[in-house]
Amino acid sequence: MNFIRPFLDIAVMTFILYKAYDFISKTNGVQMLKSLLIVVIVYGLAVLLKLQTILWLMNIIAPALVIGFALIFQPEIRKLFIRIGQNGWFAFGTRSKHTYVDAVLIAAEMLSQQRRGMLAVFMRHTQMEDLMRTGTRLNADLSSSLLMTIFGKDTSLHDGAVFIQGGKLVAAGCFLPMSENYTIKKTFGTRHRAALGLSEVSDAVVLVVSEETGALSLAYDSKLNYDLSLEEVRKILENLLEITSEAQVLEDTVDEHKTFA
Numbered sequence: 001m002n003f004i005r006p007f008l009d010i011a012v013m014t015f016i017l018y019k020a021y022d023f024i025s026k027t028n029g030v031q032m033l034k035s036l037l038i039v040v041i042v043y044g045l046a047v048l049l050k051l052q053t054i055l056w057l058m059n060i061i062a063p064a065l066v067i068g069f070a071l072i073f074q075p076e077i078r079k080l081f082i083r084i085g086q087n088g089w090f091a092f093g094t095r096s097k098h099t100y101v102d103a104v105l106i107a108a109e110m111l112s113q114q115r116r117g118m119l120a121v122f123m124r125h126t127q128m129e130d131l132m133r134t135g136t137r138l139n140a141d142l143s144s145s146l147l148m149t150i151f152g153k154d155t156s157l158h159d160g161a162v163f164i165q166g167g168k169l170v171a172a173g174c175f176l177p178m179s180e181n182y183t184i185k186k187t188f189g190t191r192h193r194a195a196l197g198l199s200e201v202s203d204a205v206v207l208v209v210s211e212e213t214g215a216l217s218l219a220y221d222s223k224l225n226y227d228l229s230l231e232e233v234r235k236i237l238e239n240l241l242e243i244t245s246e247a248q249v250l251e252d253t254v255d256e257h258k259t260f261a
Contacts (some may be wrong), residue, residue: 099243100167104164108216112215116151117191118147128163132171135161136173195224199220206219216233
């Protein structure tokens with residue numbers, strides 16, 4: 001045990017320092033951290049070279065520097081402790097984790113209940129700049145509220161498709177190529193034909209909400225999977241889009257699934 005303790009001590013300290021730096025580097029405090037590092041280097045050189053005047057000055061202003069840095073870093077320190085408290089290591093019970101797919105499914109479920117159609121394209125590798133040019137560029141953060149605004153009312157964008165890549169809603173009101181597959185049911189409308197048509201010429205995954213029945217469907221690999229459950233759609237999307245547990249984002253706000261259920 002005595003042999004393991006020093007390595008464990010170093011490993012834990014290294015992890016803490018790395019996490020602290022990773023957090024600070026994403027805030028405005030990174031500039032102050034560089035300033036602190038410069039002060040430490042100057043002090044170290046003064047000790048090494050025995051620069052008495054600089055050492056005398058540094059010893060006088062050291063308490064003021066410590067207090068000053070504490071005040072300046074106060075917002076970052078507060079955020080750090082909040083982040084630690086929210087971390088899954090210290091969480092009691094289970095907390096739900098969501099991905100950007102859930103934002104789309106929340107909107108899809110609500111639109112299905114309201115019998116409002118939706119056409120959402122999840123991009124993978126195929127570039128579709130020409131299709132996105134037929135609509136309106138948004139490059140907005142993806143949210144169920146934004147999707148409801150587009151498809152929930154008769155806006156100028158609701159008849160077209162939205163293009164989604166990662167957590168971004170790239171474009172809306174876009175027109176897709178219609179399928180030339182004559183074996184598709186005649187009861188399917190333009191949304192389903194457009195979804196199948198895009199899946200025939202790209203590797204995209206297209207989610208369709210039927211305006212007539214409220215059914216959820218997925219088109220991919222030149223096939224249309226009709227009337228799927230919400231959980232089936234989620235599993236297929238997370239599998240095809242290769243969303244792993246590491247890519248999930250812990251929500252710090254209200255679970256939208258419970259809110260709109």
